[in-house]
Amino acid sequence: MVTRTARERQLDHPGRGEIALADVLHALADPVRLRVVRTMAAADSPMACGAFGLPVSKSTCTHHFRVLREAGIIRQHYRGTAVLNDLRRDDLDARFPGLLDCVLAAAAGDSPAQ
Amino acid sequence: MVTRTARERQLDHPGRGEIALADVLHALADPVRLRVVRTMAAADSPMACGAFGLPVSKSTCTHHFRVLREAGIIRQHYRGTAVLNDLRRDDLDARFPGLLDCVLAAAAGDSPAQ
Numbered sequence: 326m327v328t329r330t331a332r333e334r335q336l337d338h339p340g341r342g343e344i345a346l347a348d349v350l351h352a353l354a355d356p357v358r359l360r361v362v363r364t365m366a367a368a369d370s371p372m373a374c375g376a377f378g379l380p381v382s383k384s385t386c387t388h389h390f391r392v393l394r395e396a397g398i399i400r401q402h403y404r405g406t407a408v409l410n411d412l413r414r415d416d417l418d419a420r421f422p423g424l425l426d427c428v429l430a431a432a433a434g435d436s437p438a439q
Numbered sequence: 440m441v442t443r444t445a446r447e448r449q450l451d452h453p454g455r456g457e458i459a460l461a462d463v464l465h466a467l468a469d470p471v472r473l474r475v476v477r478t479m480a481a482a483d484s485p486m487a488c489g490a491f492g493l494p495v496s497k498s499t500c501t502h503h504f505r506v507l508r509e510a511g512i513i514r515q516h517y518r519g520t521a522v523l524n525d526l527r528r529d530d531l532d533a534r535f536p537g538l539l540d541c542v543l544a545a546a547a548g549d550s551p552a553q
Binding site (some may be wrong): 345346347348350352353354355356359420421422423425427428430431432434435 | 459460461462464465467468469470473534535536537538541542544545546548549
């Protein structure tokens with residue numbers, strides 16, 4: 326039986342320069358994912374997936390977080406058996422200056438914060 | 440045989456207040472549609488669908504323009520048998536201030552203008 330090391334359990338993330346606009350916009354176009362990003366932007370520490378109180382099944386939740394990670398919007402890492410999520414604000418601001426703030430402002434104007 | 444009047448041939452558009460962020464982001468997340476929007480932003484007059492030189496079939500082209508229209512990003516109107524397209528910049532800027540410019544700037548940084 327093979328014991329997984331912490332390294333093997335790391336999840337794939339695009340590098341800053343690999344973050345693609347189409348992927349970011351696609352990820353943010355979903356209301357559930359946009360809600361996750363708004364919540365993370367308002368938080369100041371990593372959050373477990375279960376902490377967002379999303380009205381979707383666990384598998385759908387996992388899917389949404391994977392889309393956000395693969396788009397380069399969040400960073401996911403294991404802490405024990407839990408997956409913690411961090412907004413990649415610095416990377417996004419460097420790659421597409423102002424874009425995240427514009428979308429967050431638009432979302433705030435579009436509907437009340439969750 | 441019924442002759443269509445100009446009124447009957449008008450296409451549906453969301454009102455300014457009906458433009459939804461999720462629809463706008465979804466519409467802009469497609470590279471072909473984003474290219475259309477960038478071209479229209481650089482133009483100063485309405486453009487026929489065929490003027491964009493898109494590398495897709497006519498039916499796919501029609502689909503893309505419909506998605507943009509239904510999202511509230513462009514306005515389409517008939518001139519004779521041709522459909523002309525206009526960017527709804529004023530409506531977008533009023534609904535989501537700064538968003539279109541942020542996306543256009545991000546697109547310009549992401550890849551060379553077409």
